[in-house]
Amino acid sequence: MEYNFRAIESEWQQKWKDDKVYKVDNTSTKPKYYVLDMFPYPSGAGLHVGHPLGYIASDIFSRYKRLKGFNVLHPMGFDSFGLPAEQYALETGQHPAVTTQKNIATFKLQLDKIGFCYDWEREVQTSDPSYYKWTQWIFLQLFDSFYNRQTQKAERIAELVKAFETQGSNVPVVDATATPFTAAAWKNFDHAAKQNILMNYRLAYCGYGEVNWCEALGTVLANDEVINGVSERGGHLVVKKKLRQWYLRITQYADRLLEGLNHVDFSDAMKDMQTNWIGKSSGAEIDFAIKGHDAKLRVYTTRPDTIFGVDFMVVAPELELINTIKSPEQSTAVDEYIAYVKSRSDVERMAEKKITGCFTGAYAINPFSGREIPIWISEYVLSGYGTGAIMAVPCGDERDFKFAQHFSIPITNIIGEQYNGQEANPTKEAILENSGFLNGLVMKDAINVAVEKIEAAGIGIRKVNYKMRDAAFSRQRYWGEPFPITWKNGVAEVWEGELPLTLPHVDTYSPGPDAQGPLANIPEWVEKELETNTMPGYAGSSWYFLRYMDPKNNETFCDRKASDYWNQVDLYIGGTEHAVGHLLYSRMWTKVLYDLDMIGFDEPYRKLVNQGMIQGSSRFVYRLDVTEGLKDIFEGEILSNDDQSPIFVSNKFYTESYKLSDKLISIIENKYSSFSHLQSLKKYRSYNLSEIHVDVNFVDGVELNIDEFRKWKNGEYKNAILIGENEEVSFPDNPVSKCIFICGVETEKMSKSKYNTVNPNDLCDKYGADTFRMYEMFLGPVEASKPWDTKGIEGVHRFLRKLWRLFNDELKGKVWNTEKATDAELKILHRTIKKIEEDTERFSFNTAVSTFMICVNELADAKCYKKEVLEQLLILLTPYAPHISEELWQQLGNEGSILNATYPVFNPALLVESSKEYPVSVNGKVRTNLSLSLDLTQQQVEETILQNEVVQKWLEGKAPKRIIYVKNKMINVVV
RNA sequence: GCCCAGGUGGCGGAAUUGGUAGACGCAGCAGACUCAAAAUCUGCCGUUCGCAAGAUCGUGCUGGUUCGAUUCCAGUCCUGGGCACCA
Secondary structure, X not given: OOOOHHHHHHHHHHHHHHOOOOOOOOOOOXXXXXXXXXXXXXXXXXXXXXXXXXXXXXXXXXXXXXXXXXXXXXXXXXXXXXXHHXXXXXXXXXXXXXXXXXXXXXXXXXXXXXXXXXXXXXXXXXXXXXXXXXHXXXXXXXXXXXXXXXXXXXXXXXHHHHXXXXXXXXXXXXXXXXXXXXXXXXXXXXXXXXXXXXXXXXXEXXXXXXXXXXXXXXXXXXXXXXXXXXXXXXXOEOXXXXXXXXXXXXXXXXXXXXXXXXXXXXXXXXXXXXXXXXXXXXXXXEEEEEOOOOOEEEEEEOOHHHHHHOOEEEEOOOOOHHHHHOOOOOHHHHHHHHHHXXXXXXXXXXXXXXXXXXXXXXXXXXXXXXXXXXXXXXXXXXXXXXXXXXXXXXXXXXXXXXXXXXXXXXXXXXXXXXXXXXXXXXXXXXXXXXXXXXXXXXXXXXXXXXXXXXXXXXXXXXXXXXXXXXXXOOEOOOOXXXXXXXXXXXXXXXXXXXXXXXXXXXXXXXXXXXXXXXXXXXXXXXXXXXXXXXXXOHHHHOOHHHHOOOOOOOOOOOXXXXXXXXXXXXXXXXXXXXXXXXXXXXHHHHHHXXXXXXXXXXXXXXXXXXXXXXXXXXXXXXXXXXXXXXXXXXXXXXXXHHHHOOEEEOHHHHHOOOOOOHHHHHHHHHHOOOOHHHHHHHHHXXXXXXXXXXXXXXXXXXEEOHHXXXXXXXXXXXXXEEEOOOOOEXXXXXXXXXXXXXXXXXXXXOOHHHOOOOOHXXXXXXXXXXXXXXXXXXXXXXXXXXXXOHHHHHHHHHHHHHHHHHHEEOOOEEOOEOOOOOXXXXXXXXXXXXXXXXXXXXXXXXXXXXXXXXXXXXXXXOOOOEHHHHHHHHHHHOOOOHHHHHHHHHHOOOOOOHHHOOOOOOOHXXXXXXXXXXXXXXXXXEEEEEEEEOOOOHHHHHHHHHHOHHHHHXXXXXXXXXXXXXXXXXXXXXX
16 A cells, blocks of 8 residues: 555545534633734735745644644634735726635635644634724724823823813823813813814824825835835836825834833844834933024934034934025025935935935034034934934944045044044043033933933933834725724714725725825715725734634624633744734734723733745746847847747856857857857847746756746747757757756745745645645744755655555555564654654754654664554654644554544653763864763773773873863863 | 844755754765666765875854854854835
């Protein structure tokens, strides 16, 4: 009987489905364990082998925990709102709901084929009205809440109203408003005035923010749709535009998001990323008078101790203030510079090495020295951080220093010898000079003195700042959750209908007027004065882990009993690309729901494991192209021919600079003198090699399958002429060719457009899901990123077949028996139990797979076909390769599914050793091995060692200085 | 630019706490079985020198700490991820 994985896998998948073996209850006497995968976006391209890496890891762990006696929740669903579906709708006119459903169906087929233990009855989809009903509802809770500074938690907006009614604006629970009011005044405000004030405190609020606006496309673009200041599609100009936007006041939670990191098990790298993103800093906000103007320049600095070293100011080019203060002489230059900056993204601005800037012609006054300080604008200062203006201290800050040098601004030294005039010194240890009342103080002590003086003088305040900004929460798009908000006379009101407020049908997905979303095109929607923005992708994904606990509930987002039972996610597996977006948002939402007493915990994820990315390994062919400039010359002579039979050259012509070589041309010439390209090549010797991605699925390693290549893309290259590595040429009409064509290789992101994706289904068909699962794990540590290479999968498949042969022989049939296992055989088993358990616990799945291989190799060598041993091994293997394990488990005559078996218990007594083969080194270099009893004393070991021939040889008669003996590890003789 | 991660054979990787570098697998080479092929099995498989025994160098690079460093420290180069509207 042979290992027929196709039959085995489909049979067991069907049986498990029929028996509902993965159904999970919200009540159990067993302890609970919640394993979560990051929410997939169901893209049209389907799953590629990179996606399931984390899913397989979590599936293994879920099954392992189940065997260990836990009630395990391991759900799956879809983050099904998003830009790609809408983009596709724009191009094809198909409704996103339709394409999304199609994509989800494909994903589910693919996932099921791999044999995951999801309870599909708990599936959620964010674009399903029964789901986004609750996303909208939670949004309304955010809208109806504010952050109480006193209690440090979210509370209902009604509480704030009560406070205003009794105490006016001077309340301890929130920061003061821009314009103070009394309790009496509050009561006299009209509705709109009150709402405007409250909008400053709501956790979900409306404000104004900049977006990437593309006039030509009439739409707002995502950052990744903008490249070098123009749109990716069409290359149209993109500028910043201010729009009314919804925001989440996540900044209020900055401190708690930081503090919460102490209570979760995330990697230090992940915690660092979040900490840096939040970017807490403390310093001061200082108002500088501006010469000849009433307006003040407010700067934020973390180093108020350096205030006497300020040589210039830098203001973000976006700041309105600039228009007021710019001098007539500088006006044109300033406007031109602002126009330049408008075309640049934040990333470009921060990454720019070239120093740019423009003097405004205005001067600020140093409040302590009275010095006049020139005010500049430059793109390296961003408007969103701090006050959008900095005081520049070139002797202490590298960027300020370079700026001063570039524009020849004189530099003041306030740290004496600590500053060498060649580069800035950002120390806090120097003793201040040229610094008025701060002279003689060490800088780090001077910070506090300076802040106190600034506060006393009434020109500034101590200020804690966060780099993190409030999260923009609206999109000018169609395919997202509508806001249950109406606008009455410019005031945002909660929509009065019953949730969900469903997405209306639209005829076109084109943007609405004035940079509004497509919803603005619908008369009925606009008539009802409904909000035309929709929510962003992270709305639905910020709370989905809660919905899985109680996915069908129509009364509440998640029953309290269910969330109390399942509590936090015990294990969350996903990529670092979500480090600062999704993870921070869902942590914030959890904290708000906790504050409002709707759930009983304030961190969503107890433990986070970061899965690495599987990169694509792309393959290239190199097309010989006539260069652009010469095209005219070839008109009529070549070009028509060119398109039909392009020439491709093998890798070596690209890497070994065979470009333009006589050799390449002579190859063609010698073989095919009538070749029509030849004349032009000889004549002009001017061509390029362009890299063209080819589908990795018809490249074996690096060798191109030329027949497949000719059939590719409906025969686009069927007439191609290929010059191989061995300098043989393949023509379309000579199918028998000795041409060996080698492709170029590069590691890149796995993506359909790069033709480097591999479909897991194909591999499951060819080798089986068990092989696929184990191979994904065998590739390397889950946390590591690595390029995909299908080649090694054979090895894992061979391993499973070898396992199969421990039970069945192709000719003899059943070979397993019920004989008693020997000590040696039990030792093999228990060493495996120990290692598999350890490796699984620490998510080291790749070494676990190796361990299985070693175990099966050893059992095969020992000809051990004993049920007593094999049965235990199968249980260990179930989480990794569930189908074959179940099949063999049944063959052994077991009742019931192996899914419910009990995990083997490791018996240390079986592994006790009495001696050890020690490596013996002399001066740290291993020279020999020696087997010694484990109960020897240091002295006994030393004596034995010195007797040894090899050791004596290396001692060369000298006496050893020291002998290091680490029991059970090694011995080192120092001479 | 800033933040984070990673550089080990031809390739993916192992070495869990500073203790035999290269487990396990792929590819390759040689052999057995076979009419042949597939499958399976056996052996070899970092570099240089050597018939061999053995020696030499070797974990991106340059230094340091240590009896001993892939592992710790400092610096440096390269690659990948993120940088707020892809999800």
